[in-house]
Amino acid sequence: MVKKSLLSLFLMIISVLAFAQQPDAAGLKHLKSSQDTLQQLSQDIFNGKGDDGRERAIDEFIPLLVRTLKTKYSFRFSFDSLKTVSIQYPQDSAFRIFTWALERENGFYRHFGAIQMNTPDGQLKLFPLFDASDYMTNTDTITDNKSWYGCLYYNIVHRHYFNQEFYTLFGWDANNPRSQKKIVEMLTFKNGTPVFGGPFFSFAEDSTPKPTRNRFIIEYKKESTATLNYNKELNMIVYDHLISETNEPAKKFTYVSDMDYEGFKWLAGKWMHVNKIFHDAIPMGKGAPTPQPLDQKKKSMTQPKSAEDYEQQAPKKPATQKKKQ
Template sequence: MQKLFTLLCVSFVFVASAQQLTPAELKQFKLREDSLKRFGYEIVRGTDAAVRFRSDSNFTRILVRALIQDKSYQFPFDSLKTISKVYSPDSSFRIFTWQVVRDDDYCRQKGFIQLRSPKGKEKFIPLRDADQFIANDVDTVANNMWWVGAVYYRILEKEHNGRKYYTLFGYDENDARTTKKWLDVMWFDDNGTPMFGIPSAFSYAKDSVPKPALNRFLLEYKKDGRARVQYDEELDMIIFDHLISETNEPGKRYTLIPDGDYEGFKWTNGQWLHIDKVFDFKLKDGEAPIPEAIDFNNRLKMGEGMEVPATTKPAPKKPTTTKPAAKPPVKKKTGG
């Protein structure tokens, strides 16, 4: 046993040494990161669609060039504050996601999954936002080329029957009337292809009035409604705001707001089982037992310390008079 332990320690030291970036490699990654920072800022704050899309194209190209480099997984890209970068709990991959807007009718998410390799030759997989082409996005199982786009802010890892499942917490500004929060279960098939959604991943079988199970979970609510979807480590449970319609029209999602109650999901036998009421008391504003999820309009942190700008809408031009500048319109995503 002592020999085995020594061998494992030596192997770990060798792998760690092999993965360490040289000063020359570090310099190259930092140069690319500086360019990514500039274009990432313009993706979010560009004054017109042409600037935002051109910046997105440049950003994507530079990021790809960085990710194909050996040992790129070892570079943290910590100074990129306008995109999300989250790691799986087992450190086997990380996901970069961001969004680009054109106008009130178009908002799309972009992203890459980067897989870690012990030899330093990491593989990356693009994510193609196809939400506008998916008829029923809560009941699909699809690969990375048919991705229901979201900006991810957390990853949970669970296991069932020997397979790992990664629950992704995502944010989508959607349109001028509603915001979306997603829970999507990602797994890798036998060919190593990332798959999104599993049949009946979110079950309502224990509810007093059971509803059909879903392949992924969607919480859609009134714009700036500040509904939360987060994970409580002490309870080992996903917790989210219970929504009610402020106009008594629950079918209109743009009227839905939190009412102080909380629902949840508990991982049970390979499913997230719905818990209708997590707490037996209502909480006043500011007394939430869970942290806020990402909110692009309130400078909250997302994922690995990411701070998003005060708004993801393009920055308005400076006014030519002393009158206050009008707020830019909220960007909209079609097909969601």
């Protein structure tokens, strides 16, 4: 029994040391050099001239990113200069997700991404993500990395239940010229490969229960802001209750927040819907518990901000001078 315990401890130490390995000097130099080129290409994807220019940047960016990630222990390199690429890690650092967007001249978006696994030997294990959202007739479905619901991820919440890891992903989709979306879905791994979605969003406790959803999506007016994120203080997913400002519920592009909140609480391996979160549950003055993941005018893909954040950053108007008596 003692031998087994010592063996387990030894294996755990070896695992921790392996995951803590860093790129060597040559690898680090290569990563930094490639990052500079990737940073320029990522800017061209976001600000390039026309669809052709942006797509050319994509065609160069993707293979360069893959070649760069092949550097041993590249997982330990943060790529913090890629400001238009969102890179999210779960609490256990088992993987990281790269996501970025291509805006077309017609105002529609296509998303790109990849999951890099944190391998003990530092070798690359990568799952490319192929955006199939434009072709999904049913968005409430379970998918793999080859038929991904494309979006920019801005948060990951890790839960462990019955010897399985569950990763709740929060994403934002600029969608089209009239509306935008926020998405929350579960990521699990089956036989080592990613699975997106699953029957994890339950409405069984509602007064009028609705079917369990595989993926939860809110869609709302382009110029509006809406919250959908995990709130640590409440230990819940919190999101804005939306209504049509023109009383046309079939038109999602008319939806705005009515300043009320709904949510989901983690219960027995599912996110259970909470119909109403009272306003006083969120401290006054802190605004919505989640930032708005992309304001096109602010040109920030990875530092989401809420309307309140923008108001605080806005230059203050000079105080008006008193009129002379």
